[in-house]
Amino acid sequence: MLEKIEDLLVEVGNFSSANKDEIEQFRIKFSGKKGIINDILAQFKEVPNEQKKEFGQKINTLKQAVEAKLEGLKNATTSTILFEKDDLTKPGFPSELGTRHPINLVKNRIIEIFRSIGFAVADGPEIEDDWHNFTALNLPEYHPARDMQDTFFIETNPDLLLRTHTSSVQIRYMEENQPPMRILSPGRVFRNEAISSRSHCIFHQIEGLYIDQNVSFADLKQTIQYFTTELFGKSKIRLRPSYFPFTEPSAEVDVYWGLNSETDYRITKGTGWLEIMGCGMVDPAVLANVNIDADKYSGYAFGMGIERIAMLMYQMSDIRMFFENDKRMLEQFKSL
Numbered sequence: 286m287l288e289k290i291e292d293l294l295v296e297v298g299n300f301s302s303a304n305k306d307e308i309e310q311f312r313i314k315f316s317g318k319k320g321i322i323n324d325i326l327a328q329f330k331e332v333p334n335e336q337k338k339e340f341g342q343k344i345n346t347l348k349q350a351v352e353a354k355l356e357g358l359k360n361a362t363t364s365t366i367l368f369e370k371d372d373l374t375k376p377g378f379p380s381e382l383g384t385r386h387p388i389n390l391v392k393n394r395i396i397e398i399f400r401s402i403g404f405a406v407a408d409g410p411e412i413e414d415d416w417h418n419f420t421a422l423n424l425p426e427y428h429p430a431r432d433m434q435d436t437f438f439i440e441t442n443p444d445l446l447l448r449t450h451t452s453s454v455q456i457r458y459m460e461e462n463q464p465p466m467r468i469l470s471p472g473r474v475f476r477n478e479a480i481s482s483r484s485h486c487i488f489h490q491i492e493g494l495y496i497d498q499n500v501s502f503a504d505l506k507q508t509i510q511y512f513t514t515e516l517f518g519k520s521k522i523r524l525r526p527s528y529f530p531f532t533e534p535s536a537e538v539d540v541y542w543g544l545n546s547e548t549d550y551r552i553t554k555g556t557g558w559l560e561i562m563g564c565g566m567v568d569p570a571v572l573a574n575v576n577i578d579a580d581k582y583s584g585y586a587f588g589m590g591i592e593r594i595a596m597l598m599y600q601m602s603d604i605r606m607f608f609e610n611d612k613r614m615l616e617q618f619k620s621l
């Protein structure tokens with residue numbers, strides 16, 4: 286009999302449950318009217334007198350162990366029950382809002398501006414072939430201007446590369462469509478450049494293209510001026526002669542940023558002017574490559590780096606921040 290009680294003590298010690306029904310069953314099994322403890326007590330009178338003391342102590346130990354166990358389990362479950370019955374009218378825990386990435390904010394804003402004057406968005410692949418990235422854009426093999434863009438080639442296929450600019454989408458779009466056309470192509474581009482605060486091997490560009498009859502350089506200038514006014518609130522621009530193989534004439538666009546703060550002096554190197562994009566009239570040779578009649582149609586194109594524009598708008602000094610995605614930086618764009 287004493288051994289049986291020892292076994293029961295072990296059983297009580299090992300019992301554990303968070304389930305209310307199981308705990309109740311445990312209680313009934315040991316402390317219920319017809320439970321084990323009462324059953325043992327009923328046998329008490331049959332215990333020889335000399336063993337009664339030890340036996341009584343053992344039963345008490347068992348009784349206390351059961352009570353202690355029930356108490357412990359009750360405390361453990363009341364906390365979960367309390368939680369279930371928590372005041373449902375209390376305000377909830379605030380769930381954290383995500384943020385748009387600054388690159389997407391700027392991209393979306395630029396698209397919105399150009400959409401308002403009739404530009405549609407066109408897409409192209411990031412893994413490009415030589416024709417769309419270079420040759421059709423008037424950059425034949427061995428053309429020295431290819432060196433301007435350090436290219437990542439796909440090792441297994443010398444004809445494939447990671448596009449170095451979104452100008453490749455111009456070609457794809459012109460191959461598939463007939464003028465008039467007005468498109469904007471945002472996307473990632475890749476160049477084998479050393480990473481620093483000012484340049485990265487991955488960045489984003491937005492390409493613009495407009496082809497129609499009688500499109501002139503004046504149209505290009507007006508469009509860009511509309512754009513800089515909308516985006517930066519700055520309407521003073523200048524177009525500096527430049528060279529791109531796919532446009533003739535070509536220009537680089539500067540915005541007059543002003544010299545109102547020390548930052549302005551620093552970022553404009555004391556001139557007040559900031560370069561924001563390249564542009565020009567689409568070279569007739571490019572139109573010929575995509576079977577568009579250059580005697581009938583003309584057009585302009587432009588291309589800009591989104592990171593550069595975002596750095597200007599948000600006064601960020603290191604391009605690497607856009608890729609590190611430190612939460613402390615991203616959180617600052619929550620309300621935008």
Ligand code: DAH
Binds near residue numbers: 452492529565
């Ligand atoms: N593709 C040029 C670059 O990556 C940018 C550019 C310049 C695009 C002039 C154009 C353009 O469409 O007309 O630097």
